[in-house]
Amino acid sequence: MENPMHLQVDQRTTDWRLIIARILETLIGVILLLAGLLKAWAPMDFNQQISDYKIITHPALVTVIAWVMIVVECALGTALIVGYKRRIAVPAAIVLVLLFLAAVGWAWVTGATEDCGCFGSWVKRTPAEAFLEDAGMLIAIVCAxxxxxxxxxxxxxxxxxxxxxxxxxxxxxxxxxxxxxRQSADPIVRLQAQSSGKRQFAGVAVSGIDFDLQRGKYLVMLMDTGCTHCQQSVPEVNRLIASSNAGFRIVALCSNSDKEIDWFKGKFKAEFPIGRISYDDFMRLFERGKTPRLMLIQEASVIKIWDGVVPAANEVRY
Structure with missing residues (x-):
């Protein structure tokens, strides 16, 4: 006959193991559910993030995957939180996180995208940061x-x-x-949805340049001094300045420091003025674009947008 005291100790041990497992599951469940809901709130942003990995690029297939992932994250996250079908939900979560790790690892190795993470466009992470976070999630759910x-x-x-x-x-x-x-495929429509009026550059404070963007016609380049795509685009922008006689000025805007701007100008021989704007204004104007984002504006209103490419002089004229 087994000792009752021994059974009591085993029961307590089992209870503590279950409690710790449920805490870990709940934490991972909250992360997945929140990630799914945030992606549901910005599905076009999530589509863009999937495409940026360059694993699957067909628009229809990307949309299907985005919807499926939103449903899976919401369902699996809730299942982990409430403890529904643990013997299915926990292994499924392990498989899902492994898929995340594979995708992020691909982005890290190939340099396909600079932004990754569970929370889509809401929280920016480098592939390395996202990989470490997903690895932590994997350890937690495996322990559970x-x-x-x-x-x-x-x-x-x-x-x-x-x-x-x-x-x-x-x-x-x-x-x-x-x-x-705000989730339109047209970037100008998205900008108008985020702005109080049709003049998207109205009220944007710019330092470091003498131009008044509230008046006249400009080709504005949104850039970051540390962005390799922006650095590589400098010769094209310089050539555009030399060939342009369309009556507009070219100005770059960033949220970097004066020291970083001076370094950028000196190293990459930028022949165009670079002004500074606040990080909030930069992110509002950039939204989910690709660097560098070039915007043709007149009287502070955006007329055309080019993402990730420098337009030819004849494209800028209208």
Whole structure:
């Protein structure tokens, strides 16, 4: 006959293992659910992030993957939080995080994209940072699986209801957001949705240049001094200045320091003026564009946008 004291100790050990496992699962579940809802709120941004990995680029397939990922993250995150079907949800979460690691590892090795992470466009992470974060998530969820595989039997219907509700919410938010102006495929429409009026550059404070962007016609380049794409575009922009007689001026804007701007001008021989704007203004104007973003503006209103490319002089004229 077994010792009752021995059984009591085993039960306490099991309880503690289950408690720790559930805490870890809940933390990972919250991360996945929040990530899914944020992506649902900005589905076009998530589409762009998937395309940036350059693994899958067909627009229709990217859209399908984005919707599926939103549903999976919402459902799996909720399942981990409420403890529904642990023997399925926890291994599924392990597989999902492994997929994240594979994609981020690809981006890290190939340099396909400079921004990664669970939270889409809401939180910027380098591939290295995202890889370490995903590795931490993998360790946590694997530990939860090893600590306890106990399957809760009570309130199964309520747990299932919570999972189904999260799926419905994720799909509904994605559908609504996809049809909003701020998620339009047209960058000018998106900028107008984020601005109080049609003059997107109205009220933007610029230092370091003598031009008044509120008046006249300009080709504005949004750039970062540390961006390799921006650095490589300098010769093209210089040539555009030399060949341009369309009656507009070329100005670059960034949120870098004066020291970083001086370094950029000296090293890459930029022949165009570079002004400084606030980080908030920079991110609002850049939104989900590609560097460098060039914008033709007149009287502070954006007329045309080119993302990741320098237009020819005849393209700028209108």
């Amino acid at each position: 699986w090893l600590l306890s595989r106990h399957e809760p039997l009570r309130f199964a219907r309520w747990r299932l209801g919570a999972v189904l509700a999260s799926i419905l919410i994720g799909i509904s938010v994605t559908a609504l957001a996809s049809n909003s102006a």
